[in-house]
Structures are given as structure tokens and as C-alpha cells.
Amino acid sequence: xxxxxxxxxxxxxxxxxxxxxxxxxxxxxxxxxxxxxxxxxxxxxxxxxxxxxxxxxxxxxxxxxxxxxxxxxxxxxxxxxxxxxxxxxxxxxxxxxxxxxxxxxxxxxxxxxxxxxxxxxxxxxxxxxxxxxxxxxxxxxxxxxxxxxxxxxxxxxxxxxxxxxxxxxxxxxxxxxxxxxxxxxxxxxxxxxxxxxxxxxxxxxxxxxxxxxxxxxxxxxxxxxxxxxxxxxxxxxxxxxxxxxxxxxxxxxxxxxxxxxxxxxxxxxxxxxxxxxxxxxxxxxxxxxxxxxxxxxxxxxxxxxxxxxxxxxxxxxxxxxxxxxxxxxxxxxxxxxxxxxxxxxxxxxxxxxxxxxxxxxxxxxxxxxxxxxxxxxxxxxxxxxxxxxxxxxxxxxxxxxxxxxxxxxxxxxxxxxxxxxxxxxxxxxxxxxxx
Amino acid sequence: xxxxxxxxxxxxxxxxxxxxxxxxxxxxxxxxxxxxxxxxxxxxxxxxxxxxxxxxxxxxxxxxxxxxxxxxxxxxxxxxxxxxxxxxxxxxxxxxxxxxxxxxxxxxxxxxxxxxxxxxxxxxxxxxxxxxxxxxxxxxxxxxxxxxxxxxxxxxxxxxxxxxxxxxxxxxxxxxxxxxxxxxxxxxxxxxxxxxxxxxxxxxxxxxxxxxxxxxxxxxxxxxxxxxxxxxxxxxxxxxxxxxxxxxxxxxxxxxxxxxxxxxxxxxxxxxxxxxxxxxxxxxxxxxxxxxxxxxxxxxxxxxxxxxxxxxxxxxxxx
Numbered sequence: 001x002x003x004x005x006x007x008x009x010x011x012x013x014x015x016x017x018x019x020x021x022x023x024x025x026x027x028x029x030x031x032x033x034x035x036x037x038x039x040x041x042x043x044x045x046x047x048x049x050x051x052x053x054x055x056x057x058x059x060x061x062x063x064x065x066x067x068x069x070x071x072x073x074x075x076x077x078x079x080x081x082x083x084x085x086x087x088x089x090x091x092x093x094x095x096x097x098x099x100x101x102x103x104x105x106x107x108x109x110x111x112x113x114x115x116x117x118x119x120x121x122x123x124x125x126x127x128x129x130x131x132x133x134x135x136x137x138x139x140x141x142x143x144x145x146x147x148x149x150x151x152x153x154x155x156x157x158x159x160x161x162x163x164x165x166x167x168x169x170x171x172x173x174x175x176x177x178x179x180x181x182x183x184x185x186x187x188x189x190x191x192x193x194x195x196x197x198x199x200x201x202x203x204x205x206x207x208x209x210x211x212x213x214x215x216x217x218x219x220x221x222x223x224x225x226x227x228x229x230x231x232x233x234x235x236x237x238x239x240x241x242x243x244x245x246x247x248x249x250x251x252x253x254x255x256x257x258x259x260x261x262x263x264x265x266x267x268x269x270x271x272x273x274x275x276x277x278x279x280x281x282x283x284x285x286x287x288x289x290x291x292x293x294x295x296x297x298x299x300x301x302x303x304x305x306x307x308x309x310x311x312x313x314x315x316x317x318x319x320x321x322x323x324x325x326x327x328x329x330x331x332x333x334x335x336x337x338x339x340x341x342x343x344x345x346x347x348x349x350x351x352x353x354x355x356x357x358x359x360x361x362x363x364x365x366x367x368x369x370x371x372x373x374x375x376x377x378x379x380x381x382x383x384x385x386x387x388x389x390x391x392x393x394x395x396x397x398x399x400x401x402x403x404x405x406x407x408x409x410x411x412x413x414x415x416x417x418x419x420x421x422x423x424x425x426x427x428x429x430x431x432x433x434x435x
Numbered sequence: 436x437x438x439x440x441x442x443x444x445x446x447x448x449x450x451x452x453x454x455x456x457x458x459x460x461x462x463x464x465x466x467x468x469x470x471x472x473x474x475x476x477x478x479x480x481x482x483x484x485x486x487x488x489x490x491x492x493x494x495x496x497x498x499x500x501x502x503x504x505x506x507x508x509x510x511x512x513x514x515x516x517x518x519x520x521x522x523x524x525x526x527x528x529x530x531x532x533x534x535x536x537x538x539x540x541x542x543x544x545x546x547x548x549x550x551x552x553x554x555x556x557x558x559x560x561x562x563x564x565x566x567x568x569x570x571x572x573x574x575x576x577x578x579x580x581x582x583x584x585x586x587x588x589x590x591x592x593x594x595x596x597x598x599x600x601x602x603x604x605x606x607x608x609x610x611x612x613x614x615x616x617x618x619x620x621x622x623x624x625x626x627x628x629x630x631x632x633x634x635x636x637x638x639x640x641x642x643x644x645x646x647x648x649x650x651x652x653x654x655x656x657x658x659x660x661x662x663x664x665x666x667x668x669x670x671x672x673x674x675x676x677x678x679x680x681x682x683x684x685x686x687x688x689x690x691x692x693x694x695x696x697x698x699x700x701x702x703x704x705x706x707x708x709x710x711x712x713x714x715x716x717x718x719x720x721x722x723x724x725x726x727x728x729x730x731x732x733x734x735x736x737x738x739x740x741x742x743x744x745x746x747x748x749x750x751x752x753x754x
Binding site: 203206207209210211212214216281325326328329330 | 569630634
């Protein structure tokens with residue numbers, strides 16, 4: 001497949017014979033779609049309008065483009081790991097139309113100046129939409145809050161210290177209170193750092209056998225309980241970046257029932273892999289939080305199906321070979337994922353655990369709603385950010401074919417089903433065959 | 436029968452392979468007791484000892500084992516050298532590999548580091564201890580000591596006692612003794628008992644006297660203060676009171692139970708000094724002796740496989 005960019009072309013596109021996935025209505029309907037002027041102009045239309053370019057979809061699935069919440073880009077500071085250009089190409093190839101970038105760069109995105117810099121760089125280089133989260137505290141150090149107001153004005157979409165937990169509860173309480181007054185969304189990383197310090201695996205038989213320092217899954221629950229207590233106290237809007245253990249779910253459910261403004265996400269890796277995948281110290285499976293037990297994985301899938309967990313993301317974390325070719329304890333944590341997010345997520349569909357509309361509710365609709373973006377919907381007038389894919393195409397993943405600068409995927413050599421055929425951003429094709 | 440290419444852990448050995456090592460080691464024990472302790476099993480081969488963690492006993496044991504078998508032995512004290520200059524483990528391994536060693540003996544502070552190294556070099560790698568993962572030659576020498584003292588290495592009741600959480604010796608022993616179908620009892624304060632260890636098919640005790648009830652073998656472990664990052668026990672004197680082996684606690688085990696310790700010992704912390712020196716109960720000195728013989732056996736077997744492997748490759752080139 002070749003990548004074709006129709007920059008600046010205001011054209012009409014007629015997508016013929018697609019299976020249209022509507023995550024809002026929960027339906028899959030065969031039909032045609034007209035894209036015009038960057039928007040979905042008509043759904044289910046019979047014939048192409050005059051002058052429209054026609055694309056025959058051959059019964060492939062058409063869904064709202066994925067909004068990947070929590071992606072790390074290496075700019076500024078680690079451009080050799082990932083640039084805005086490479087992440088954009090990877091996203092387009094993965095059916096991701098909006099990237100929500102993390103602020104755990106070097107330096108952190110904690111001032112309006114840095115935010116303006118990355119926004120400008122992204123606009124120059126990235127073929128898909130990208131929005132930036134800003135740090136909640138200066139240098140993500142957990143001591144002083146950032147200029148939340150200025151950062152909002154400069155376009156920050158949410159506030160987070162990524163995987164740094166603000167241990168000083170008073171600092172976090174003040175930041176939440178201040179964020180509340182500006183209606184800013186704060187993202188937490190539920191984890192009790194006192195318990196998880198130095199851990200590289202989930203405690204249990206496997207970690208003990210391998211002799212890897214491990215953390216009990218309760219560390220996540222304790223972190224979540226604290227954060228939820230502070231949300232009840234301050235009334236701030238809160239999103240837990242990753243919920244990965246069954247023990248956290250009752251607390252989350254209770255908070256939602258009590259009317260707290262709380263949502264939660266989970267990484268695709270915690271939905272498709274478990275602790276045993278680490279095998280003989282395979283560092284590409286070292287993640288934060290670490291991979292969990294199979295029971296936890298199944299509980300997370302159920303929580304996504306029921307809507308208790310709102311969002312699935314890739315938590316794309318590029319790491320170069322050097323930082324992974326180390327003993328397990330010393331190796332860098334994290335995996336790349338934007339390009340494998342959809343095929344990996346389709347495993348859940350093929351296993352009968354989720355249906356396609358449920359999947360795209362978690363991949364597209366819910367993150368858009370939570371972040372206040374107009375995307376994520378399959379409706380007339382909505383932005384024409386779409387992904388066209390065949391859910392059944394089998395392929396074996398070769399990590400060196402990934403467009404990301406870093407190749408640290410846990411799916412290297414894995415058999416996957418489902419391939420992106422084309423990606424559209426604002427009605428323009430950013431990936432796929434030129435015809 | 437011994438097929439392994441590397442000795443990375445007991446996990447990869449079959450019971451037959453373990454017996455093969457022990458049988459050969461028995462013969463080397465005899466050799467080591469002679470005045471002329473020479474064999475040419477490793478003649479012409481190069482053995483490099485690479486210890487990323489400081490070690491006196493294990494390194495000396497491996498060095499002696501190699502020399503008695505006629506290998507050219509080199510000690511690299513990596514703990515103080517290039518690693519401190521920022522070289523990665525793999526670069527160090529590749530550098531060594533270019534010098535064409537035949538046997539590489541490695542100790543490293545991180546679990547799995549020796550596996551990683553073994554995947555990058557083309558010689559036989561022996562794990563001399565990696566993090567808190569495995570220490571296979573220690574488990575094999577313990578097995579040989581037990582077999583010589585008890586006449587068998589099956590159907591024994593064996594108590595392993597002390598800092599199990601931080602101990603690679605405990606893990607390797609647990610796997611080996613389990614493979615040989617023994618009854619294993621782990622005794623430790625709950626803070627030093629690793630998670631999920633009950634699923635390995637052993638009994639867990641936090642009361643030492645109950646745990647020692649009827650044991651044939653009592654294995655004590657060193658309290659690994661250097662691996663502890665926070666208070667696992669309130670104090671050494673309380674630990675000694677509750678988990679230190681003395682004559683009174685030992686009286687709960689079988690009257691002919693033997694006492695083992697992988698060394699180095701903290702006298703008065705995990706074991707009573709007099710008991711450690713009691714030649715009727717303690718086999719700690721025998722363990723050291725068996726260590727050299729077991730390491731000779733392991734290197735001999737690996738060298739045979741290495742030669743066979745290279746022979747096959749050479750034949751393949753010619754054919």
C-alpha cells in the first residue's frame with residue numbers, strides 16, 4: 001500500500017458498499033457514505049453526487065477514526081525514538097485519526113511556551129490530528145501546579161503527570177480544586193508508589209519464579225481509592241489513565257454510581273496479554289503497570305463490554321533497542337501501539353468478547369465525548385475522520401514494518417486478524433490505496 | 436544423558452540430567468581427594484569467569500574446577516571495570532565473545548541477565564547466580580551433599596529456612612528438590628516469603644519449630660541484607676530468636692537431620708556458631724568440597740556438548 005496525501009483538496013468522496021459501524025446506535029449497517037467539505041455529508045445515500053471521487057469498499061467496515069488517548073511522542077527531547085512525522089504516519093496506518101499526546105517529554109510540557117512549540121511542530125509534520133495534554137505539576141515533580149489556565153488557553157486538552165504519581169496529597173488536592181474552577185479534566189495514574197517502587201512485574205507465582213521484583217495488584221486499588229476520595233472532596237473532573245486489575249473495578253463502579261465525574265481507560269496490552277507473556281525475560285512485555293494475571297485480563301474485557309471502563313488506548317511508548325536490550329529489571333518500560341491497536345483490539349471481537357460497535361465506543365466515541373471533541377461519531381455533520389478496515393485479513397506482524405521509529409512491540413511475530421485499508425482525516429485520505 | 440548447551444537454571448534440566456551431573460561429580464570428588472588432582476577434560480579450552488557481583492567463594496570454586504580440568508582460566512573482575520564506564524551488558528558480552536572463549540561463567544545482580552547474555556554469545560554459559568532468579572550449581576552441589584549424606588535424593592523431608600524472598604539458592608533448590616520428588620517445607624517470616632510460592636507444591640511455615648518437625652535436611656539461608664530495600668525484619672536479634680537455627684530448634688527435626696548453609700554465614704543471625712561447627716550435624720564444609728566437584732562435572736558435560744556441537748557444524752560445512 002502506498003501513502004497518498006491530498007493536502008488542501010476540498011473534494012467530495014463517495015464511499016460505496018461499506019459496512020457502517022455506528023458506536024452511538026450500536027449498529028452495523030451496509031450502505032454508502034458521502035464525505036464533503038471535511039464532514040460526513042450523507043449516510044446510506046444511494047448514488048454518488050456529481051464530480052465525486054468514488055471508492056469501492058467491497059463490504060469492508062467503516063468506523064469513526066480511533067482517538068488514541070495517551071500517546072507518547074519523542075518531541076521535544078527524544079526525537080530519535082519518535083517524531084511527530086513518524087507517529088503521524090504510524091497513526092494513519094493504524095486507523096488513528098486523533099492522537100492525544102502525553103506531556104512526559106523532556107522537558108515536560110508544563111508551560112504554554114513548550115505547548116506552543118509542540119503544537120506548531122505537530123501541525124507541520126503530523127498527517128493526523130493531534131492534541132496535547134499538559135503536565136499537572138511543574139516538571140511532573142508533584143510539588144507545584146502548572147499554569148493550568150494559560151495552558152488551557154494555549155490548547156491543552158487535559159492535565160496529567162503521566163506515570164508520575166503526585167504523592168503529596170495536599171498538592172494534588174489543590175491542583176484538583178484549581179482545575180475544577182476551570183472545568184479542566186485531570187488524568188491520574190492510580191498506583192501507590194510506595195508499593196510499586198522498583199517493581200517490574202505483578203507479584204505472584206510467575207514473578208517469584210523468575211525472581212523479578214514485583215508489585216501487588218492492590219497498589220492500583222489503593223491509588224485509585226485515594227484519587228476518588230480527592231475527587232469527592234474537590235468535585236474535579238477525573239479520568240484514570242489505566243485500570244488493569246479486577247480489584248479496582250468495585251471502587252470505580254461505586255464512584256460512578258455516586259455521581260462523581262469519573263471515567264477510566266485501559267491499555268490494549270492489558271486486554272490482550274497477561275503476565276506469562278513475559279516468558280524468558282522478554283523486555284518488550286515490560287509495561288507500566290506490569291502485565292496482570294489472566295483473571296484480571298478477563299475482568300477488564302468484561303468491564304469494557306459493560307461500559308464501566310470507558311476508553312481503550314495504546315499507551316504508545318516508544319523505546320529504542322538499547323533501552324530494551326538490558327536485563328529485565330533495568331530495561332525501559334512501555335510498548336509502541338498506535339499501529340497495532342486496531343488489529344489487537346479485533347482479537348477481542350474475534351473471540352466474541354466485544355462486538356464492533358462496542359469496540360468503537362471505547363476506541364472513538366467515548367474518548368471524543370470525554371475530551372469534548374466533535375469526532376468519534378458516525379453521523380451526518382460529524383467530522384469525516386474515518387477508518388476503513390477489513391476485520392478478517394490475516395497477517396503476521398513483523399516489527400520492522402512498523403512506521404514508528406521505535407519497534408518495541410510485544411506483537412512481533414504474532415498472528416493477527418484485521419487490517420486498515422484506508423484512513424480519512426477531515427475527509428482527506430491520509431492512508432491507503434490511492435484509488 | 437546431558438543435552439543442555441548452557442547451564443542457566445535448574446528449570447531447564449530433567450531429573451535424568453541432574454542424576455548425570457551428580458554421578459559424574461561423585462567421580463570428581465575422588466579425583467579431588469588425590470594428591471595429583473589433574474584431568475585433561477577441558478584441555479585447550481578457555482574459561483572466562485565474569486562476576487558482575489563480588490564473590491570470593493563461588494569464583495574461587497569455579498576457577499579451581501576449571502584449572503583442575505586443564506582449562507585456561509581467566510577472571511574478569513567486571514564489578515570494577517568497563518561496566519562502571521557505562522558499557523552495556525551486551526557490549527561486554529560481545530567483546531568477550533570476540534576472544535573466542537569456550538566456557539563463560541557469569542554472575543550478575545539482575546534476574547535474567549545471564550539468559551540475555553547467553554543468547555548473544557556462541558560458547559557455553561554457566562549461570563553462577565543471577566539476581567534472585569537461579570543459582571544452579573549451588574542447588575546441584577547441595578543435592579550431591581544430601582545424596583552422599585543420606586544415600587538418596589528422593590522422598591526426603593527438606594526444610595529450607597530463612598530469607599527465601601531474596602534467595603536464588605532457595606529457588607534453584609526448590610525446583611531441583613521438587614523435580615526429584617522430595618517433600619519441601621519453607622520456613623520464613625511472612626515478609627521474606629515470596630508471593631505465590633505455595634503454588635509450587637511446598638508447605639509454608641512461619642513457625643520454625645513446626646516447620647522443622649521430622650525434617651531429614653535443614654537448609655539455612657543467609658539473610659541478604661544487601662538486597663533488602665526496607666525493613667523486612669524488625670532486628671537481627673529478633674530474627675535470630677525466632678528463625679536462627681540452634682540446638683533447641685534443631686531438636687524438632689529428625690535426630691539424624693543434617694544442617695546445610697550455602698555460605699557465607701552470618702553467625703548469630705541465622706545460625707548458631709557452635710552448631711555450624713558441629714561435625715556430627717553440619718555438612719557446611721562438605722558443601723564447599725562438593726561445589727568444586729559439581730562445577731567440574733557441569734563444565735565437563737557442557738564442554739562435551741560444545742565439542743559435539745562444533746563437530747557437527749564442521750561436518751556440515753564439509754558435506
